[in-house]
Amino acid sequence: MSSQPSTSSLPPLPTPARFEFPYAEPYDIQVELMRTVFRALEDGKIAIVESPTGTGKSLTLLTATLTWLRDHEERADKEVEESLRTKLQAEDPDDPPWVIEHALKASLDTHRAAQSERLARLAAVRNKERQQRLASATGAFRSRQSKKVKVESSESNVEEEKDEEFLPEDNEVNGGEGEYLSVEVRALMARYDAMLPKTTQVEEKEEDLPKIYFASRTHTQLRQLTSELLKTTFVPSSSDTPDSEGDTHGISTVPLGSRKQLCINDKVRALARNGGDERMNEACLDMQKSNKARCEFLPKSEDVAMLDARDAVLAEVRDIEDIVQMGRKCGVCPYYSTRRAVKQAQLVTLPYNLLLQKNAREALDIDLKGQVVVIDEAHNLIDTILSIHSTTLTHHHLTSAISQLQQYLSRFKTRLKPIHTLWIRQTLSVLTGLSKVCLSFSTATPSSSNSSQNKSRAEMMDVNTFMARAGGSTDQVNLMNLVRYLKESKLARKVSGFTEKVEEDSKKRNKGERSDVRTRHAAIAAFHLVESFLLSLTDAKDDGRVILSEEGGKLELRYILLNPAERFREVVEQVRSVVLAGGTMEPINDFLRQLFPFVTPSRIITLSCSHVIPKSNLLTQVVSCGPRKIELEFKYSNRSDDSLLAELGSVILSTVGLVPDGIVVFLPSYSFLDKIKHTWTSVLPKLAERKHVFYEPQTSGEVETVLRDYSLAISTVTDQKPPGIGDKRKGALLFAVVGGKLSEGINFSDKLGRCVIMVGLPFANIASVELSERMKYVSGLPGAGPDASKELYENLCMRAVNQSIGRAIRHANDYACILLVDKRYASQRIRRKLPKWIREDVQVPPDWAGVARGLAGFFREKREREGVVSVP
Structure with missing residues (x-):
């Protein structure tokens, strides 16, 4: 409450002896x-x-x-x-x-x-x-009738009115050109404004x-x-x-989401399909300012319908789907009604x-x-x-933005205020300078080691060095002021809207030509991407870098943030x-x-909390060698070793004979997955004889299908067919990739994940320019020890490992085993980076025989206690 005493003056609260938890114990x-x-x-x-x-x-x-x-x-x-x-x-x-x-x-x-x-x-x-x-x-919501406003215009002025919307907006705070006037003139204007009678009341600020x-x-x-x-x-x-x-x-609660999730204007939603989310945002903002084409679902902020919508959002606990449904029934925009409810919400x-x-x-x-x-x-x-806080800009987008801005300036130069013409020319100058840096990098003679036709090169520099290379008149441009102008004038939105109109007109003139939606979307989005990139450059302190890269003839500019602390601060x-x-x-x-x-x-x-499961419901073992006593160490340099791959095949073949139901194998990369598919010509058929075999798909659209089939294979075999009759396969085996589509947010509970096998340590590519610079930056932070960069490198890997192996145990009655297949997991340095509930009881058997005995004993005990252990 606004009139509440300050926090520091309040008496301390004791920790409750008992919380109102929804379950008794x-x-x-x-x-x-x-x-x-x-x-x-x-x-x-x-x-x-x-x-x-x-x-x-x-x-x-x-x-x-x-x-x-x-x-x-x-x-x-x-x-x-x-x-x-x-x-x-x-x-x-x-x-x-x-x-x-x-x-x-x-x-x-x-x-x-x-x-x-x-x-x-x-x-x-x-x-x-x-x-x-x-x-x-x-x-x-309170029902209300929405009337669509019909706009009548004579043909002679329609085109002129349409073009008006593409002109840059003036700075509302400073009266258009005010911020560019002298201090004396601005002071005089302020005194004049103060003498004018006040015709509007200042809206009372809503209590937060x-x-x-x-x-x-x-x-x-x-x-x-x-x-x-x-x-x-x-x-x-x-x-x-x-x-x-x-x-x-x-508690009054409100869920916030994007326009894409909450918009109920079908015309605006269609723009998202044809022009992307940015075009949808533009259309929404444009319709707010138009008296002729104002969105029918957006009443004014203090309109009774909007206030009713706000209260309806706050009155009950609802998710986004509920609010969208309510918005459609009452005709009030869910996106703005949820925003309107934030101040009076207690949980957002x-x-x-x-x-x-x-x-x-x-x-x-x-x-x-x-x-x-x-x-x-x-x-x-x-x-x-x-x-x-990182952005990517291709040279193609950059050249498209330059072309669009030149076309825009040519079309409107006689109607632009001088101050807008000046800033647009300065923007063109900066973009041209950036393009020259890209072309200079592309035409530079590559080193002998990178002289192949499909050359892949990258160079990193700080923002000051990058802007110095842009050279020319960019030295006379204050980038902070330029970005502020772009933001206040809404130039990206104006240029994109104008570009879309040109594209539409061209399509009408050439009715026989089909419009390429992707190409059109890229053209419209180009100037927005440029604006985002320039904003990143102005936001950069000493913790940002610019990467110039070229691969397969594609030139790219990337701004990367190295230090998240300042933004989170x-x-x-x-x-x-x-x-x-x-x-x-x-x-x-x-x-x-x-x-x-x-x-x-x-x-x-x-x-760091322990798990709610009894310790007997989890078995974690390090697998340092396989059945043929070959050491298992899947470093990047030896992942193609045939004997090592064969030993891994033996490990998995032995495991499928000991583990019932579902097994998930996490591999370090998609390339490694492809490698075993091509190498295990004899192993995969043997695996398929014992379990149905599935692979993580390359496209997101196939994930649900693979998971459904994997689940169905397990439930059909284990629940409906008596052992030894018909299909002899018992359960299913799923090969997945660490950091892929199945390593996070997917639950392999109960029979879906009786065993999770983690193959190797999925270290990132240390040759990556971005990763190398990040490691270098971290090692230079105050208080960083000599192993700071190594620690970062290991931690990135282990966080991915922990996410993957955490897929197995999903509730109090679940049970599973985890196999860490790489001898490096036996080291204390690596094991101490595992979650507490796993690392406390990690076993390191001396050989594969010890691992196999552990697996067999674990599942034998579960079978014997079948009537005691409740497994949904």
Whole structure:
């Protein structure tokens, strides 16, 4: 609440003795996690917590954070009440207690008026929905009729009006050319503006409630979070009886998503299919400013329909699909109604990119000051930050943007204000300079080692060196001001819109020609990509690099971020507390060094939970050699060794005879997968005799089909056919790739993953220019030890390993074995980077016979205890 006392003045909250967990007896690790997170939020700390998948991590996080939020708000209310009582007693010491209490109640009613009004609105929405449910009607919004505005224009001025929309926008803040005028003139204009009568009222700023921002990687993960939230006692609940007074307010929550997920305007959605997401965003923004073609689903911000939509979003816990359905029924834009609801929400769920990008936060009017941020599935947070702040620009896109801008300037030069003409020419100058750098790199004589026809070359430099090479008039251009101009003038949107119109006109003139959607989309997107690249250059400190590369005749410019800490610092320094959570957060040292080097160690709490399964339900073994006693070490240099591949084949052949149901084999790369397909001419048929064999597909569209067939092969063989009758194959074998489509977000629970085999250590290509520079940068950070770069290299590998092997155990009654097939897993240095719940009981048998005995004994014990071990 805006009038609440500051956090520092509030009395401390004790850790609850018992949390309102939706199940009667939470596991010990769940209690430990809830206490750790609660203390982190209360004490304003950063918590890095690891809780294996299958231990109810999301539900536990929600219970802990929402318990703290509820207690925090109650504490603040009590503190306000006590402060008012003390103040009233001090003002009139002789007043009897009943007078003080009467005055106190009146003051509190005034103080809580906004809150009471908000809760009453939401209760009214819930009551209306109860009535609709009883009447067998669905929907939550107030129905309204949308009238489409017909625009009549004479043919003589239609073309002129259409062209107007492509002119650059003036700087609204500074009155168009204001920022380019002298200080004296601007001061005079400001004094003149101050003398004018005020005809508009300043809108009262909406109260920003204390809240939890809960981010995850994908929309699917956020939808699962919503289903977990519905299990808790924090959701609004009420009877379906219209006259019921049992309504409880609960937590107001809102899910945020992109226009692609939330837009209900079919015409705008069609643009996403034909012109990409950027074109969809452009069309939406253009329609907001057009009085003639304004989107029929977008009322003004304070329109009753929009406020009703906001309240409907907040009244119940809904996921994005629910809100889209509601929006279609009432005719109010779900994208803007969810944005409108953020201020009054107490729990906001959103994907990574909306939280981690400053521009996205500003667009959504997200103020993180004093709030709590929880990032789930945070194991890939570092890579995500690096990725969203890195940009790629091909030379083809660059030349397309130059051509578009030249065409644009030629078309509008007589109608542009002088200041716009000046900035557009400067933009052209910069882009031409960048193109010259690319061409110079391409025509440079390659070294003898790279002199093949399909040459592959790369060169890295810092931003200053890169801009110096661009040379020419770029030296006279302030890149910060140029990017600010591009942003304020919306030039990328104007140029792209104009380009699209030219393409459409050309298509109409040549009716016989078919339009290439991909080519057209690339042409429209070109200037946006250029703008993003220039923005990256201005955002660069000493932690960014530019890579020039050429492969197969394709020239590319890439800006890469090397240090995620500075970008994440913008979040950390604003919020009250940050919680990073994941199923496999090891090695945690990476987070401490790369995300929080500016944070004092005392502010960071770490917790690595054990699993909820009994230790007897997991067997992890290092396989250092195979049945023929050949050492197994799958370094990149010997992955093509025929004897090593043959030994691996023997290991898997032996394993399939010992393990029932499903086995997943993770390989270090797609090329390694292709290698065994071509090499195992005798091994694969033998495997196929024992289990159905499947391979990870190269395209995402085939993943569901492969998983369905893999699951069906296991359930059909194990559940329906008596052993020894018909198909002799028992279960299935799936070959997957570390870091591929099946190594994250896919659950191989129960029979789908009785054994996970990790082959080798999937180290990244150390010859990569980008990785080499990142390792060099990390080793030069303050406090970095002599092994900092090696540690980074190993940690990248082990994080991928941990994600893959964590696919097997997915719930409390599950059981599986893990085989780490490479002798390097026997070293303490590597094993200590495994998740705690795995590394505590890793076995290192001396030979394959020991591994085989372990596997046989593990599954024999499970068969004998079949009536005791509950396996769904």
